Amino acid sequence: MASFLDRSRTVAGPGYSRWLIPPAALAVHLSIGQVYATSVYKSSLVETFGASLTSIGVIFSIAIVMLGLSAAVLGKWVDHGGPRKAMFTAACFWAAGFFVAAIGISTTQLWLVYLGYGVLGGIGLGIGYISPVSTLIKWFPDRPGLATGMAIMGFGGGALIASPLSNQLLRAYDSSYDGTAGSVASGSAVAQLFVTLGVIYLVAMMYGAFTIRVAPPDYAPPGWDPSTRKQSSMVTTASVSANNAVRTPQFWLLWVLLFCNVTAGIGILEQAAPMIQDFFRDGGTTAISAVAAGGFVGLLSLGNMAGRFVWSSTSDVIGRKRIYMVYLGVGAVLYVLLALVGQTATALFVLLALVILSFYGGGFATMPAYLRDLFGTFEVGAIHGRVLTAWSAAGVAGPLIVNGFLDARGTPGELVAADYRPALLTMVVLLVIGFVANLLIKPVAERFHEPSDAAAPAPAAAR
Amino acid sequence: MSSTAADPERESPGRNDPSAGVQKALLGIGWTLVGVPLVYGLVQTLRRVVTLFTG
Known part of the structure; x- marks a missing residue:
């Protein structure tokens, strides 16, 4: 299994279509973009835990801080281990975060939600956010802005999907919840939502992990002359660690x-x-x-x-x-x-x-x-x-x-x-x-x- | 970490590549898998946006 995740197993041949790479990257970013849709169940968590809005807001803050820290600390590992291993790891952390948080909600232990969604989920966010970036840049040397824009657009799009989807799922899990202002879903409905989202995101991110490919060495897209790349002194052909x-x-x-x-x-x-x-x-x-x-x-x-x-x-x-x-x-x-x-x-x-x-x-x-x-x-x-x-x-x-x-x-x-x-x-x-x-x-x-x-x-x- | 002559990437790139026909099918499946949820999210959000001008 480990060898399947290795970078060497993901290197594509010269005839591989680079347009297969953005959907793999989007599958990851659309999943982790859920972090911006937490407002849907914020009131429910406040009521479930009898906590302040600030205490619940800390869950999101921990996740964002862990995103930055894990991206900074694990960035070199992501670059050298390859995108498949990184996406696989990100999927495990992100889904585990939901599952641990669901246990925390079910047992009304807020620290488990901090640990789950905040710490574990945050690590998944950090690894997942950076995992497809260098891969995309190497597949699209002619249009790196377009390539990274496509993936990182997914992070914004993730919230657009998660917000209405979470609302619909909460209505399905709690018949007394109607999704309007003032209506609050039960804690057990939020716990079920977390398990459902964890499963959905695990599957989606694994799709990304198993379809991502690294560009072959010296790759250049057909019809693109790499010598045209250095048109500006602000674009280097050198490498900096x-x-x-x-x-x-x-x-x-x-x-x-x-x-x-x-x-x-x-x-x-x-x-x-x-x-x-x-x-x-x-x-x-x-x-x-x-x-x-x-x-x-x-x-x-x-x-x-x-x-x-x-x-x-x-x-x-x-x-x-x-x-x-x-x-x-x-x-x-x-x-x-x-x-x-x-x-x-x-x-x-x-x-x-x-x-x-x-x-x-x-x-x-x-x-x-x-x-x-x-x-x-x-x-x-x-x-x-x-x-x-x-x-x-x-x-x-x-x-x-x-x-x-x-x-x-x-x-x-x-x-x-x-x-x-x-x-x-x-x-x-x-x-x-x-x-x-x-x-x-x-x-x-x-x-x-x-x-x-x-x-x-x-x-x-x-x- | 360097890309040297012993780098396995240089030894057999593309050994796991699907055929061109399968790649075409995967393109359709991949973009559908990410496109359908994205369109769902966009439609739901636009429905909310309408309330800014009507509500």
């Missing part, structure tokens, strides 16, 4: 820009539903109903997902540095507009938030291709894993900034647009810092490059 990458200023500048982009996006995502209601509150009543606010959250999810594919693919044409100038520069301008004139019209508010969230998604999806451009494909998965610690940090900083400002301005349900300005303008400052960090990125110095015989060679000839 993960250990060397973290010694370069480029790595830390990328870390800063990802942190700033994600923190700014989370600022809106975390508060989306109450935010739109508060922006259009007049004299104690809001023009936006709770149902409409839910629709706004759905629209943002679509923007987040679409941005991952559209903007990352666009980066193949205009370049990685320029696309991040758009995410961070135009994003800062849109944030200023949102803060100052967002309350003047609902359509304007929705449009601004939608584009901002598409930039948030684009920032995630373009990062692996930016890393490939600067550090080469040698250990791009491991380097990506280490950069993702910025996501973990932003996952803590974003909500802290927004909630800190809003707590100081008043009580939830009574806030108005002006109360959001300090938080939104802080996000503008962060985006400007990220913009400057991006401007400072230059090609990696030669002293960090691997000797040519130590790293995997760059594509040499089209087949």
Whole structure:
């Protein structure tokens, strides 16, 4: 069994269709994207455990922190062990997380949910998130942004699937639950949901693990001339190891820009539903109903997902540095507009938030291709894993900034647009810092490059 | 870790590859497996989005 998972058993021949790889990657990312659909059963867990919303929110926080840590620590293992072994491991951890958490819910032991969904599931998230990235980049040397955009779009799409599916399953497992606001599913229904999701995701991720293939050495797609790849000094043909990458200023500048982009996006995502209601509150009543606010959250999810594919693919044409100038520069301008004139019209508010969230998604999806451009494909998965610690940090900083400002301005349900300005303008400052960090990125110095015989060679000839 | 002449990847790449016909079938199955749930999620989300303009 172990040999079947080995990298050497997954190397494809020259005639293998590279379009079989994205579905394998998507199967994993669509599964682990469930982590953004936890709000469906949050109230049920609060009631089951008699715990505070904060205590339940910790489950998600642990998972995101473990995502960053496991991606950073296990990145090199993922790169060298190969995608099949990594996806198989990710599937086991992610499914085990659901099963252990289900036991925790059934026996009302919250620590088991922390251990299961938070720790075990978080490790599955980290390994699963980075496992297909370097493989896709090597299959699509001509369009790395498109390739990683496809997979990481799946992470956004995972929540779109898990949210309505979980609602339907909870209604099936608890006849008194109708899925409307105020209705809360029983703990046993949530435990059954976790077992069901664990089984579904185990099967889906195993499909990905068993169909993924590594590109043959020196692979180049038909009709693509690798010599055209180095059109810019920002795209290297050299290789930089993960250990060397973290010694370069480029790595830390990328870390800063990802942190700033994600923190700014989370600022809106975390508060989306109450935010739109508060922006259009007049004299104690809001023009936006709770149902409409839910629709706004759905629209943002679509923007987040679409941005991952559209903007990352666009980066193949205009370049990685320029696309991040758009995410961070135009994003800062849109944030200023949102803060100052967002309350003047609902359509304007929705449009601004939608584009901002598409930039948030684009920032995630373009990062692996930016890393490939600067550090080469040698250990791009491991380097990506280490950069993702910025996501973990932003996952803590974003909500802290927004909630800190809003707590100081008043009580939830009574806030108005002006109360959001300090938080939104802080996000503008962060985006400007990220913009400057991006401007400072230059090609990696030669002293960090691997000797040519130590790293995997760059594509040499089209087949 | 390096790709050297002894690397097994270089010895027999593609030894487990399915035939071209099977690959075509796998393409259809693979994209259907990920496409159908994605379309389900998109439709369900769009139904929610409609409430932003009607509710």
